[in-house]
Amino acid sequence: MPRPAPSLIPSFSRPQSRVAIRNSLAYQSDLAAVLHETLLEFDLPVRGKTVLLKPNFVGFDPLGMTNTHPAVVHAARETFLRLGASAVLIGEGPALERDTHAVLESIRLREYLGPLSQIFVDLNLDDVERVRLKTHASRLNELYLPKTVLGVDFLVSLPKLKTHHWAGVTLSLKNMFGVVPGGCYGWPKNALHWAGIDRAILDINAAVRPDFAIVDGIIGMEGNGPIQGQSKNCGVLVVGDDPVAVDATCTRIMGLLPEKINYIARAATLLGHIQPAQIQQVGESISSVQTPFAVLDTFAHLKARV
Amino acid sequence: MENTCLRFLLDTQNEDGGWGFHTGSTSRAEPTAWAVVALVEWASTQAHKDAAFRAFHFLDAAQLPDGSWPTSPALREGSWVTSLACLALLGQNEFSGKVKRGFGWLCKDLPGEAGLLHRIVRLFVARKKVGTQNESYFGWSWTIGTASWVEPTSYAIISMRATPPEWMSATAKRRLRIGEAMLFDRMCPGGGWNCGNPMVYGVPGEPQVSSSVWALLALREHPQRPEVQKSLAWLQGELNSIRSPASLALAIMAMNAYGRPHPLLAESLQTKYEQDEILWDVPEVAWAALALSSTQNWLKQKSNGKS
Numbered sequence: 001m002p003r004p005a006p007s008l009i010p011s012f013s014r015p016q017s018r019v020a021i022r023n024s025l026a027y028q029s030d031l032a033a034v035l036h037e038t039l040l041e042f043d044l045p046v047r048g049k050t051v052l053l054k055p056n057f058v059g060f061d062p063l064g065m066t067n068t069h070p071a072v073v074h075a076a077r078e079t080f081l082r083l084g085a086s087a088v089l090i091g092e093g094p095a096l097e098r099d100t101h102a103v104l105e106s107i108r109l110r111e112y113l114g115p116l117s118q119i120f121v122d123l124n125l126d127d128v129e130r131v132r133l134k135t136h137a138s139r140l141n142e143l144y145l146p147k148t149v150l151g152v153d154f155l156v157s158l159p160k161l162k163t164h165h166w167a168g169v170t171l172s173l174k175n176m177f178g179v180v181p182g183g184c185y186g187w188p189k190n191a192l193h194w195a196g197i198d199r200a201i202l203d204i205n206a207a208v209r210p211d212f213a214i215v216d217g218i219i220g221m222e223g224n225g226p227i228q229g230q231s232k233n234c235g236v237l238v239v240g241d242d243p244v245a246v247d248a249t250c251t252r253i254m255g256l257l258p259e260k261i262n263y264i265a266r267a268a269t270l271l272g273h274i275q276p277a278q279i280q281q282v283g284e285s286i287s288s289v290q291t292p293f294a295v296l297d298t299f300a301h302l303k304a305r306v
Numbered sequence: 307m308e309n310t311c312l313r314f315l316l317d318t319q320n321e322d323g324g325w326g327f328h329t330g331s332t333s334r335a336e337p338t339a340w341a342v343v344a345l346v347e348w349a350s351t352q353a354h355k356d357a358a359f360r361a362f363h364f365l366d367a368a369q370l371p372d373g374s375w376p377t378s379p380a381l382r383e384g385s386w387v388t389s390l391a392c393l394a395l396l397g398q399n400e401f402s403g404k405v406k407r408g409f410g411w412l413c414k415d416l417p418g419e420a421g422l423l424h425r426i427v428r429l430f431v432a433r434k435k436v437g438t439q440n441e442s443y444f445g446w447s448w449t450i451g452t453a454s455w456v457e458p459t460s461y462a463i464i465s466m467r468a469t470p471p472e473w474m475s476a477t478a479k480r481r482l483r484i485g486e487a488m489l490f491d492r493m494c495p496g497g498g499w500n501c502g503n504p505m506v507y508g509v510p511g512e513p514q515v516s517s518s519v520w521a522l523l524a525l526r527e528h529p530q531r532p533e534v535q536k537s538l539a540w541l542q543g544e545l546n547s548i549r550s551p552a553s554l555a556l557a558i559m560a561m562n563a564y565g566r567p568h569p570l571l572a573e574s575l576q577t578k579y580e581q582d583e584i585l586w587d588v589p590e591v592a593w594a595a596l597a598l599s600s601t602q603n604w605l606k607q608k609s610n611g612k613s
Binding site: 059060096097098099101102105122125126127128130144165183184185186187188190191193194224228296 | 326327328331332334336377378380381385386418447448449451452453455457458500501506507509511512514515516548549550551552553587590
């Protein structure tokens with residue numbers, strides 16, 4: 001019997017996941033020191049490897065509440081370089097705007113990272129390769145994905161902590177929509193919406209499951225996210241070796257129930273863990289950092305009883 | 307400045323006659339279409355003409371049997387790129403048959419929300435609408451069977467407006483009319499357009515330069531419409547804060563198309579290119595070349611397959 005792909009291990013035979021929460025943070029803090037200290041505990045196999053950081057740069061964000069903050073991206077890049085990675089690239093395919101340069105200018109990424117020409121990859125315009133999907137939650141069957149994403153050794157999802165008006169929340173799993181190239185599917189990547197957002201999230205993550213996740217929860221977004229909500233101070237970074245466990249933890253920090261978020265609940269069968277007993281929690285406890293996020297009325301059922 | 311852009315295009319053309327999005331990447335129909343539109347617009351040297359000629363043949367070979375063009379050679383399904391490939395080949399007699407088939411596909415290709423099933427479903431879920439747009443108006447989608455959006459609709463209209471009038475069937479004229487109505491309907495409350503969501507759950511959408519420019523270019527036959535005037539005013543107000551070369555080039559294009567040239571903008575664009583900033587991609591460079599063209603022939607209607 002063929003062995004399942006590494007991303008597709010049933011939850012009952014998957015080893016425990018590790019998630020760390022660090023709090024009391026601001027973008028002006030020494031985030032690289034915090035992340036380095038935290039990631040050392042994970043003993044990640046990145047020495048000599050090419051790492052791709054996939055932040056969430058969904059569109060223009062002059063107020064700094066929609067996209068992963070460039071300070072977090074910079075800190076993550078510094079951290080992986082200190083851990084011995086041979087190259088740390090940043091790749092994103094903004095969903096709503098094809099002028100990626102304009103998006104990067106709006107968040108002042110260059111001020112944090114210096115010249116971007118050698119380290120930033122516009123995944124919307126990258127060369128692509130056909131990938132037959134390993135799961136069939138949606139009717140997509142196959143996707144054309146950027147060669148950069150398929151070719152790196154270690155993939156890190158680097159989203160922002162936000163509510164989402166269709167999916168409930170958008171975290172490290174939903175962030176992977178950004179690897180689907182606009183150059184093949186448009187701006188927005190509407191084929192994914194028509195295939196069913198929840199289902200497409202599962203298929204994409206089964207095809208290119210992030211090896212690690214770092215969530216920018218220092219300032220998140222509540223209400224009508226992912227772009228039209230209100231900013232929400234939360235002051236945390238949540239990191240882990242299982243994107244499903246990281247998303248479940250973030251959801252609990254937001255005062256919501258991951259078991260009731262369709263795609264996270266379904267991801268728990270094959271892609272990772274959501275049950276607290278299967279997640280080794282390090283750093284701060286969830287209860288000590290919990291910050292209830294407002295949600296649209298359509299998602300009132302996601303709220304946990306405090 | 308235009309020489310810098312045209313030189314870049316000549317230098318980055320692949321052996322197969324096409325262009326990828328970046329130097330050295332695989333040829334695809336969209337960057338090839340934009341490069342050839344820019345080269346034909348200038349066509350000042352034999353090298354430009356030769357490069358364009360090779361590109362025509364790349365586009366010719368990339369067309370699918372149903373008349374459409376895919377986004378990538380590996381894909382076997384039509385897309386928004388069909389409008390751009392038609393635009394690139396318009397005016398070339400040798401390829402008029404190809405263009406007619408392309409337009410035929412565009413006229414037949416309905417977005418998902420125009421389908422019967424979707425319309426029936428909409429009758430029952432009307433109360434749950436998240437936006438304000440009138441869904442009886444539809445334009446063109448990015449990919450087959452998905453919803454109408456501002457940019458692909460604008461590309462199709464720009465292409466149709468450049469088509470010889472005798473090629474425009476009744477269906478084509480109807481699609482053009484409904485597509486324009488869709489664009490007017492999708493304008494953001496304060497003027498300008500984003501990808502196509504003027505309002506979500508009661509919150510007004512923020513307009514974006516690139517989407518606004520494409521919509522304005524598509525609607526340039528209606529310069530007196532209040533929506534157009536309001537959107538031009540919005541764009542005018544944005545001009546000094548645009549920092550990316552692509553958006554700046556597009557903004558110049560729109561202002562030129564409405565007879566409001568702004569020489570300082572062109573200088574600003576030149577400065578950005580001299581700084582050799584990031585993300586030189588082929589469409590962006592082609593737009594810069596088009597922005598600096600004083601004739602804007604690429605937007606004009608062709609007759610009998612010729613400019």
